[in-house]
Amino acid sequence: MAPDPVMLDRVNGLARKIRRSVLERSRAANVGHIGSSLSVVEILATLWGGLMREAGTHRPDRDRFVLCKGHAALALYAAMHHSGIMTAETLATYCADGTHLGVHPEACLEGIDVATGSLGQGLSVACGLAHGLRLRRSPARVFALLSDAECNEGQVWEAAQFAAHHGLSHLTAIIDLNGSQALGPTREVLNLSPMAARWEAFGWEAVEVDGHDTAGLAQVLAPRGVGKPRVVVARTVLGKGVRYMEGQVAWHYLSMTAAQFDEAISGLEAA
Amino acid sequence: MRNALVDQLRQLAREDDRIFLLTADLGWSVVESFAGEFPDRFLNVGVAEQNMAGIATGLAMVGYRPFIYSIANFAALRCFEQIRNGPVLHRLPVCVVGIGGGYAYGAAGPSHHALEDLGALRALPGMRVVAPADPAQTRTVVSAVLRQEDPVYLRVGKGGNAAVPGLDGRFAWNEPAIIREGTDILFLATGAMALESLAAAELLAARGLSASVGVMAHLPAESTPELVDVLRRHGTVLTAEEGTLTGGLSSLVGQAIAREGLACRLLCAGVTGRLAGPVGSRNHMLQRQGLDAASLASMAAARLNQAPAARAA
Numbered sequence: 227m228a229p230d231p232v233m234l235d236r237v238n239g240l241a242r243k244i245r246r247s248v249l250e251r252s253r254a255a256n257v258g259h260i261g262s263s264l265s266v267v268e269i270l271a272t273l274w275g276g277l278m279r280e281a282g283t284h285r286p287d288r289d290r291f292v293l294c295k296g297h298a299a300l301a302l303y304a305a306m307h308h309s310g311i312m313t314a315e316t317l318a319t320y321c322a323d324g325t326h327l328g329v330h331p332e333a334c335l336e337g338i339d340v341a342t343g344s345l346g347q348g349l350s351v352a353c354g355l356a357h358g359l360r361l362r363r364s365p366a367r368v369f370a371l372l373s374d375a376e377c378n379e380g381q382v383w384e385a386a387q388f389a390a391h392h393g394l395s396h397l398t399a400i401i402d403l404n405g406s407q408a409l410g411p412t413r414e415v416l417n418l419s420p421m422a423a424r425w426e427a428f429g430w431e432a433v434e435v436d437g438h439d440t441a442g443l444a445q446v447l448a449p450r451g452v453g454k455p456r457v458v459v460a461r462t463v464l465g466k467g468v469r470y471m472e473g474q475v476a477w478h479y480l481s482m483t484a485a486q487f488d489e490a491i492s493g494l495e496a497a
Numbered sequence: 498m499r500n501a502l503v504d505q506l507r508q509l510a511r512e513d514d515r516i517f518l519l520t521a522d523l524g525w526s527v528v529e530s531f532a533g534e535f536p537d538r539f540l541n542v543g544v545a546e547q548n549m550a551g552i553a554t555g556l557a558m559v560g561y562r563p564f565i566y567s568i569a570n571f572a573a574l575r576c577f578e579q580i581r582n583g584p585v586l587h588r589l590p591v592c593v594v595g596i597g598g599g600y601a602y603g604a605a606g607p608s609h610h611a612l613e614d615l616g617a618l619r620a621l622p623g624m625r626v627v628a629p630a631d632p633a634q635t636r637t638v639v640s641a642v643l644r645q646e647d648p649v650y651l652r653v654g655k656g657g658n659a660a661v662p663g664l665d666g667r668f669a670w671n672e673p674a675i676i677r678e679g680t681d682i683l684f685l686a687t688g689a690m691a692l693e694s695l696a697a698a699e700l701l702a703a704r705g706l707s708a709s710v711g712v713m714a715h716l717p718a719e720s721t722p723e724l725v726d727v728l729r730r731h732g733t734v735l736t737a738e739e740g741t742l743t744g745g746l747s748s749l750v751g752q753a754i755a756r757e758g759l760a761c762r763l764l765c766a767g768v769t770g771r772l773a774g775p776v777g778s779r780n781h782m783l784q785r786q787g788l789d790a791a792s793l794a795s796m797a798a799a800r801l802n803q804a805p806a807a808r809a810a
Contacts, residue, residue, distance in 0.1 A: 286559075341587065351554045354551060354557075355555035
């Protein structure tokens with residue numbers, strides 16, 4: 227079923243705001259991890275822009291979101307801000323002394339259920355949430371956003387086996403397949419290809435999608451029948467939306483100069 | 498002790514539908530009764546301890562009280578970081594159950610000797626570390642665990658642990674349970690070393706020396722008034738723990754003595770030396786490490802005879 231055009235408009239608008247906020251806050255704090263925050267902008271916009279039910283509330287049946295790749299927390303903060311869950315004042319404290327908005331998310335923040343930052347651990351927590359919610363007969367869904375290199379971690383595959391064995395069909399993992407990790411391209415560091423086939427071999431339903439196409443994302447992330455857990459392998463570009471960052475491994479860590487920031491914003495406005 | 502633990506959990510689970518037992522494929526002939534009675538609140542996650550710690554974190558987030566069960570090193574050390582970033586960081590009431598503490602799996606070899614678990618997990622802020630001495634105290638501890646909200650590391654023995662005379666299942670957070678009163682020395686023991694310490698006190702009595710014995714099942718992060726009070730009443734204390742001396746009972750007691758400026762001399766009995774070496778039964782390993790009753794008594798007598806302790810007023 228084609229996604230609702232009104233919702234898509236909202237999601238696309240949200241994505242533009244998130245991308246701009248990521249650049250602004252990163253520049254203000256002089257903190258990196260820009261590239262991997264920009265690669266997940268459309269994924270977060272699709273989830274937080276209406277697909278997740280009761281996101282950011284305390285209701286027991288709210289959908290849960292686990293940012294397994296915790297280093298993209300800036301994009302999550304921006305998504306929560308532009309979804310009305312976090313104030314501009316709070317967002318403005320990103321990485322300032324005394325803030326709760328660090329590079330990796332803390333669970334004391336309204337709307338964040340799981341603190342992350344150590345790769346490979348989030349999907350297990352998502353499995354526990356999904357299993358517990360199902361036992362409680364909750365209709366809640368659980369979403370876990372992983373980085374591709376995070377799948378180097380053995381614990382990811384422990385969790386993958388568990389989810390498949392227990393048929394956690396209300397659990398959806400999303401892999402941010404930006405092909406880049408801290409010290410180089412994933413294919414050179416530890417080749418993960420073919421990503422979808424690996425998950426299928428572990429008993430998951432795998433679907434590939436352009437990770438910057440919100441219509442495609444909305445379709446594959448929509449609720450569906452019972453059966454297997456689903457993994458959405460989202461092909462993305464590190465640093466998406468900023469021409470000089472796109473696909474450049476260095477932007478995993480770098481922060482922007484004033485001139486680079488101006489160039490990035492000009493590029494967004496011209497797009 | 499492990500049978501007492503699971504049996505106590507099973508009884509409490511009849512009234513408390515939050516109790517959830519997870520195992521990483523261990524506990525044959527131990528966990529089946531719980532699994533049979535509460536199939537929805539039991540999971541064998543397979544041989545995957547790190548995942549088990551994460552699943553327990555998620556289950557606790559939706560209101561369950563998970564107990565995660567494995568052999569001590571696998572439960573405590575293999576998923577140390579998952580425990581830290583999950584239950585400890587989120588302050589969730591997950592109970593990590595380490596089976597076979599110390600040399601309970603003596604002949605199984607160094608991979609199964611749990612010697613650093615108490616010290617390592619005691620280093621986690623907000624983690625309650627507890628090593629009960631016998632099956633009855635284990636039952637009391639399980640009930641106490643469910644009456645508070647912190648994550649807990651619960652180190653128990655294997656099977657066949659005898660009752661510690663005089664303990665009668667007593668347990669309270671932060672304080673030693675005194676099971677024998679004496680004047681020359683205090684044996685302070687954690688876990689299954691309580692029985693060895695009590696036997697050592699009897700051996701000393703035959704030599705005309707009078708020993709107290711205290712069971713410090715809970716190893717709090719800092720010294721407590723209850724612990725200091727007991728130390729204040731003795732001129733010499735001998736700590737007995739089935740593990741390395743770093744971060745465990747002796748560290749706790751040494752810290753208490755130093756901080757409070759107590760006139761209490763400290764003897765530390767614990768595991769020293771390298772991990773690799775000959776193995777054998779638990780009793781054999783205790784003897785090798787000087788942790789059996791005779792060795793503890795000799796250690797105490799040597800110090801008392803060398804420079805008799807000033808008796809408490």
